[in-house]
Amino acid sequence: MRRAHAGGASLRSLADKFHLKYATVRAAVQGTTWRHLTDPPPVPASGRGGRHALTSAQEADLVRMREKSGATYAQLGAAFGVSEATAWHVCERSRRPATD
Incomplete structure (x- = not known):
């Protein structure tokens, strides 16, 4: 899932593909769960700890x-x-x- 997400697959499409809940996929991709897997490294959660506003x-x-x-x-x-x-x-x- 991490590789697919890094390649552009959305979390929603991965959840549908693997018949999982969106939150489950997000946690796995971000490394909150499945921490023992290090290849590829987890995708950091964006927006955590602050707000990034676009111009x-x-x-x-x-x-x-x-x-x-x-x-x-x-x-x-x-x-x-x-x-x-x-x-x-x-x-x-x-x-x-x-x-x-």
Whole structure:
């Protein structure tokens, strides 16, 4: 699972593939469980211990990368130093009409 996630597979797709709960897969990938496995090393939890905010330019770049390359949210999160969930939220916000 760690190798697949590092290669861009989302935690949700891995949970579905292995018939596991999302939280179980996340814990295994981050090394919270299965600590005895060291190859490859666990993927550190992003966003833990603080909040990383993207600038509006970074958010635009993230959305553009998603639209042009079809990058997964996991890949986008890794590229921009945020969680998979944050990448998803940025893309979702970009789809909503602006309200002023």
